[in-house]
Amino acid sequence: MLKIKLPLVSLALMSASPGLFAEELVVNGFMSVGAGVLSNSEVSVKGYDDDISFSADTVVGVQLSKQVNDSTSATTQLVSRGGEDYDTEAAWAYVAYSPDDVTTLRIGRLRTPFFYYSDFLEVGYAYNWIRPPEEVYSLDTFSSFNGIDASRQFLIGTAELFTQVYVGRLLEDFSVNGTAYEFSLQNLAGVVFGLTLGDFGYRASVHTGDGYTDLELGGTRDLDQVYGLATASGVGEKFALDGKTSHFYELAATWDNGDVSAIAEVTALEHETAMLLDEMSSLFSVAKRFDSTTVHLSYASVRSLKESDATVRNIQSMFERHDSSWILGARYDYDSSAAFKFEVQKIEEKIQAGSTSGEDGMLYSVALDLVF
């Protein structure tokens, strides 16, 4: 995992010469404390099992920002996640330069803007769910990258347009069945368009990157063995990963009149390598506010897509999946900075690891979300 070298540097930068500039150091924070339990341990959701657990949705973030001069600011956001043993990581650590009101250039560590909720992924207070549905929000291992971005807002009549382009690279471990692999995305780049028109909002984004891992022929980890099997079956080149390009496409539409809101988001992940399966995901959610209580209902699904070649398909079947969930939940704003949430999620694993005899299960979870 990327540890806190970068934020320490930014912290040092920000605390240097106190009082030199009139603008003060701004401290903001958010915290979510969650607990959940699964009806049975045959299904898997974000580190929960059939004993009540408290870490998976527990997260605390502290953000420090300082306006250095009229056009330049420094921001760092340190996040500790219960699901990662409370290791502290920088989700954001950047210097921003705004030559005018509507244009911003940022350099440093930034959120990868894959999704509608990416920018505030862990600020539970900012949305109704306890966590965004995993079927769609499955790339959160890669939620931050190191690089540079430029964004600009346009106001055309009553329409608000937003554009963002970024380039960078991403280096992160990821784990499959409890075993860690090194992974990096190089030549990572993307573009995001947003449009707000009254109560309607739209977002479209395209991302690309070249993957590299530490997969090795003859290795003992699961994916090494898959690579070995593919090589022995004569399709090793298709399963090689280094330097292969992946694309990610996302579309979202939202509607919010203050009392009723809805979002639909669909994504497609396309890999040049056969080692990673292409995926199509979607989520649909509606929410209605009754004074301080908001009730919401969501459906989310993910389906992996195999290649047409029979040998490749056979091997890919081992990690094929087709999952869906229904989530019914309520959020109660008992104070203007605190929300209590309760959710029931019905999980259906229609295809899991290639087997169609997937399991069903229920996840019951509660959370308390604060901002300060």
Place this chain on the structure above:
Amino acid sequence: MNLTKILFSLVGSTLLLIALPASAGTVVVVSSGNGITELDASVISRIYLGKSSSFPNGSSAVPIDQTEGSAPRNEFAEKVLGKSESQLKAYWSKLIFTGKGTPPKAVGDSSEVKKLIADNPNMIGYIDESAVDEAVNVVFRF
């Protein structure tokens, strides 16, 4: 819509003319040194939601809030911004934690906001109508 607006301002100016004790309405004000005499709800809303940082005439605009829990603040949020206090908090937390904006500074009650606005031509605030005097221009009533 327009008719109500006209009626509203007629009633408003009549009230002022005959100098009745001010009613408990909330009004949006700028310094009388600023020169602006009228603003649209949508312009005010944009300034308060951080989507715009200037008045229609191009001069910079700095919005001022009242302290959380004050009656004018709740009324302003519901009627002009169309959001409850917690919806507003959720809105700002999205911007704060993405470095895209910070909420307006919160400064005391109607009389403190009025004092601050009176001395700062680039500021805008909302106050109880009873706190209005010649140092500020009422630019919007609700």
